[in-house]
Amino acid sequence: MKEKVEKIKYALVTGGSRGIGSAICIQLAKDSNYKLLINYKGNKEAAQATLEKVIELGGSGELLQFDVANAEQVNSVLDSWHENHKDAVIEVVVNNAGITKDNLFMWMKTEDWKSVIDTSLNGFFNVTNNLIQKLLVNRYGRIINMVSVSGLKGTAGQTNYSAAKGAVIAATKALAQEVAKRKITVNAVAPGFIVSDMTNDLDEKELKKMIPINRFGKAEEVAHLVSFLASEKSSYITGEVININGGIYS
Amino acid sequence: MMDKEEIIKKTNEFLIDEFEVDEEDICPNANLKETLELDSLDYVDLVVSVESNFNVKLNADDFAEIETLQDFYDVIEKKLN
Numbered sequence: 606m607k608e609k610v611e612k613i614k615y616a617l618v619t620g621g622s623r624g625i626g627s628a629i630c631i632q633l634a635k636d637s638n639y640k641l642l643i644n645y646k647g648n649k650e651a652a653q654a655t656l657e658k659v660i661e662l663g664g665s666g667e668l669l670q671f672d673v674a675n676a677e678q679v680n681s682v683l684d685s686w687h688e689n690h691k692d693a694v695i696e697v698v699v700n701n702a703g704i705t706k707d708n709l710f711m712w713m714k715t716e717d718w719k720s721v722i723d724t725s726l727n728g729f730f731n732v733t734n735n736l737i738q739k740l741l742v743n744r745y746g747r748i749i750n751m752v753s754v755s756g757l758k759g760t761a762g763q764t765n766y767s768a769a770k771g772a773v774i775a776a777t778k779a780l781a782q783e784v785a786k787r788k789i790t791v792n793a794v795a796p797g798f799i800v801s802d803m804t805n806d807l808d809e810k811e812l813k814k815m816i817p818i819n820r821f822g823k824a825e826e827v828a829h830l831v832s833f834l835a836s837e838k839s840s841y842i843t844g845e846v847i848n849i850n851g852g853i854y855s
Numbered sequence: 856m857m858d859k860e861e862i863i864k865k866t867n868e869f870l871i872d873e874f875e876v877d878e879e880d881i882c883p884n885a886n887l888k889e890t891l892e893l894d895s896l897d898y899v900d901l902v903v904s905v906e907s908n909f910n911v912k913l914n915a916d917d918f919a920e921i922e923t924l925q926d927f928y929d930v931i932e933k934k935l936n
Contacts, residue, residue: 741899787896 612694612743615666616835617642619673619732620702622652624801625751628824629699630655632832634664639697639835641666642686644673646702673702673728674720683735694743695736697835700729700773701751703766705803710764718765725769729776737784746789747835750777754797754850770795774846781844790843792834796827797850817852857935862909863928869904883925890924911935 616639620626630641641659643666645652652668659666671682687693703725706717729750740746755763756770774793781791798804798812799822809821830849833839857865870876874891881890893901902913911934921927 738899738902741896742903784896786894 610692613640613690613692614638614697615640615642615693615695616697616699617644617669617695617732617736618699618701619644619728621645621699622648622655624803625796625799625824625827626699626701627651627655627658628828629701629831630666631658631662632825632828633697633835634659634662634666636832637836640664640693642669642695643667644669644671644702646670646672672724673700673732674723676727676731679731680735683732687739694739696740696743696745697747697749698733698736698740699749699751699831699835700732702728703751703753703769703803705763705766707762707766709762713765721765722769722772725766726772726776729773733780740789741784741787744787746784746787747839748777748780748789748791749831749834750774750791750793751831752777752793752795752846754795754848754853757795757846757848777846778844785843788840790834790839792839792842792844793846794827794830794834795846795848795850796822797848797853798822799824799827815853816850820851822849822851857909857932859928859932862932862935865908866924866928866931869908873900873904881924883923883928885924887921887924887927905931909935 616633618626618630618641621630621643622645630643633639633641641664643652643655645668656666656668669682669686671678673679704721706721708717733748750773752770752773753766755767756774759767777791777793784791798807798816801824804821813820827849830847867881870881870891871878876890898918906912909931911931913930917930921930
């Protein structure tokens with residue numbers, strides 16, 4: 606084998622502009638030497654604000670606009686990024702982009718079923734499938750899939766979201782076995798109720814009664830876990846789903 | 856256009872250099888997977904080597920046609936021309 610040339614290492618966070626994704630970018634800037642690739646779909650301002658915080662913390666990175674649900678766009682943006690960064694490797698992939706379109710199953714429209722599957726499940730495929738060969742060649746990598754307590758126990762009103770996240774959990778376990786030999790770990794993180802745009806409309810006062818820790822979690826708390834999984838310290842953990850939910854599911 | 860001999864020479868060179876194959880083990884009828892001691896994930900290295908040497912990208916369907924080194928040269932030639 607040829608001697609390995611040291612490449613510039615990047616961590617890609619999809620849906621990195623806001624909420625948990627943004628907190629992950631900031632935590633990785635604090636804890637690691639990775640340059641950040643902050644993916645966003647529509648909110649460039651929020652993505653820019655995240656990048657500025659990363660830079661304030663002494664990190665660096667760039668914005669990458671694409672919709673994870675659009676395979677063609679994902680491939681074209683990531684391929685051209687690699688074309689322009691031949692000395693770089695995306696070593697950490699955090700599949701965080703997700704959407705919800707909640708409704709009782711009996712009222713659920715086909716498009717709301719499909720769009721949630723497209724972003725949360727197919728988005729994982731589109732991004733990870735594009736990057737996996739390069740990770741295999743790199744012989745080291747971290748893939749972290751943001752799932753949800755919904756994907757484990759199911760949540761009423763979220764059959765689409767629960768199905769998508771449950772599928773990603775299964776894919777996490779399968780892919781982990783495929784690539785483990787090359788020191789690539791694949792894990793899933795399953796947050797419960799976390800304060801973010803996604804949970805803005807929920808009644809925290811009412812819901813926290815069912816959470817043993819008696820409050821919603823903070824995005825930073827999730828980011829700490831992701832940062833650990835993204836580090837070399839987590840090297841013997843793969844194919845796992847790690848709950849972070851204040852004790853609601855065990 | 857690259858002629859067959861050139862393809863074979865170049866391929867053998869990277870097989871020896873990058874995949875640590877002994878020169879005497881290289882013959883057209885040799886089984887590619889066994890000669891290179893490839894496991895399923897190792898094919899990715901072969902894809903990368905072929906791409907960097909010939910600027911063509913092999914996919915899973917191409918490998919389905921390949922059993923021997925001769926097949927391997929043939930597929931590269933087909934892709935190139």
